[in-house]
Amino acid sequence: MNKFFIMMGHAYKNRVKSKSFVITTVVMVALIFLVSNLQSIIETFSGEEDSREVAVLSENPEWYAALEQTLSTNEEMELTNYKGNLDEAKEEVESGNYDSIIEIEADESGLPVATYYADQIANTGESEPVRQALEQMKVLQVTQDANVAPEVLQQINQPVVFELVALEESAKTAEELEQTRGIVYIMLFFMYFSVIMYGNMIATEVATEKSSRVMEILISSVSPVSQMFAKIIGIALLGLTQFAVFILAGYIGLKQSADGGEDTFLSFIGLTNIEPMTIIYAVIFFLLGYLLYATLAAMLGSLVSRLEDAQQIVAPMIMMIVIAFFLAIVGLSMPDATFITAASYFPFFTPLLMFLRVGMLDVPGWEVALSLGVLIGSIVLLAVIGARIYRGGVLMYGKSTSLKDVKTALQLSKKEK
Numbered sequence: 001m002n003k004f005f006i007m008m009g010h011a012y013k014n015r016v017k018s019k020s021f022v023i024t025t026v027v028m029v030a031l032i033f034l035v036s037n038l039q040s041i042i043e044t045f046s047g048e049e050d051s052r053e054v055a056v057l058s059e060n061p062e063w064y065a066a067l068e069q070t071l072s073t074n075e076e077m078e079l080t081n082y083k084g085n086l087d088e089a090k091e092e093v094e095s096g097n098y099d100s101i102i103e104i105e106a107d108e109s110g111l112p113v114a115t116y117y118a119d120q121i122a123n124t125g126e127s128e129p130v131r132q133a134l135e136q137m138k139v140l141q142v143t144q145d146a147n148v149a150p151e152v153l154q155q156i157n158q159p160v161v162f163e164l165v166a167l168e169e170s171a172k173t174a175e176e177l178e179q180t181r182g183i184v185y186i187m188l189f190f191m192y193f194s195v196i197m198y199g200n201m202i203a204t205e206v207a208t209e210k211s212s213r214v215m216e217i218l219i220s221s222v223s224p225v226s227q228m229f230a231k232i233i234g235i236a237l238l239g240l241t242q243f244a245v246f247i248l249a250g251y252i253g254l255k256q257s258a259d260g261g262e263d264t265f266l267s268f269i270g271l272t273n274i275e276p277m278t279i280i281y282a283v284i285f286f287l288l289g290y291l292l293y294a295t296l297a298a299m300l301g302s303l304v305s306r307l308e309d310a311q312q313i314v315a316p317m318i319m320m321i322v323i324a325f326f327l328a329i330v331g332l333s334m335p336d337a338t339f340i341t342a343a344s345y346f347p348f349f350t351p352l353l354m355f356l357r358v359g360m361l362d363v364p365g366w367e368v369a370l371s372l373g374v375l376i377g378s379i380v381l382l383a384v385i386g387a388r389i390y391r392g393g394v395l396m397y398g399k400s401t402s403l404k405d406v407k408t409a410l411q412l413s414k415k416e417k
Contacts, residue, residue: 037253056079058103060104192321202298286351295383299389332356340357347374
């Protein structure tokens with residue numbers, strides 16, 4: 001057991017002191033602070049900008065008055081009833097006297113048709129308020145021509161009241177589902193990036209030791225199962241360290257952006273009143289999912305002896321988590337779909353899809369227990385098979401990027417016995 005902890009600590013210390021870990025952590029912390037304070041940063045650098053001067057060309061004075069009244073609350077735009085022609089207005093824009101031009105004409109039905117002129121039209125935020133105001137003008141004119149009472153028009157524009165009510169007593173309410181979606185999103189991304197980042201790390205850790213021939217010494221003094229799980233747990237502690245730094249940075253950043261408010265961290269990201277069981281399930285499925293993929297990564301890493309081959313050998317594992325991730329994204333809008341239910345029992349999809357179902361639906365306890373049993377059984381089975389492959393794989397050298405080398409590794413494992 002002492003050797004196990006020594007190897008685990010070695011795997012952790014080597015990675016936590018590496019330049020790649022430090023640089024990645026620093027860059028991510030900086031990015032978290034940037035995103036959480038993005039609004040403040042934009043306001044700091046943008047300063048107080050003058051309102052945009054807009055020239056309006058219209059033969060109908062009522063249209064200009066209606067447009068001016070509609071946009072009166074927009075402090076970023078100042079309208080001017082331009083008396084010249086379009087060519088003169090364009091020259092005014094080129095000389096910098098105006099920022100843009102709005103030409104309003106009447107179509108065959110007498111309704112307003114507008115053209116927006118500006119040096120650059122890439123920023124739709126400048127023209128969109130004008131378009132919306134003109135749409136309101138058009139609707140108002142059509143209803144007036146049809147002698148529609150203003151009260152009727154108000155009723156037409158009023159949004160319909162539409163409520164979602166679940167008949168099952170145990171079903172989640174619409175508010176609870178919105179809350180759950182937040183933590184499901186977080187779980188999906190954490191699981192996805194953990195497998196890609198730390199799975200690759202485990203595989204390269206094994207390949208690095210093989211390339212230095214240290215493995216030949218270790219294999220004679222420490223059992224392959226101890227070696228494999230020492231690396232898995234060591235990298236897991238590394239991941240927990242990095243995630244703790246990220247969460248702390250996010251908490252501090254969001255606190256700063258709150259400008260002294262009393263809102264909690266969870267309320268900042270839209271996660272309040274989360275059921276405790278949902279959080280417990282998130283932790284359970286995350287840890288079991290990590291163990292499953294980490295065990296597979298260690299087994300695959302033992303088949304190669306070069307770092308460049310490690311990236312290629314773990315490609316099937318990466319593909320599985322990518323498929324699981326996209327299935328989960330689809331399942332967020334249809335968690336009760338048959339294919340989501342069936343896929344949630346496939347061990348490599350279970351951590352994401354079963355947690356999705358548990359969070360979004362009222363899943364019977366026996367289904368959760370069955371999925372956990374399948375997941376734990378798969379981890380044990382993969383650990384047993386992986387240990388045998390690991391024992392033989394760590395003694396394989398040379399170019400090896402094919403899964404057919406599993407047979408060779410098993411044969412070497414039998415010889416070691």
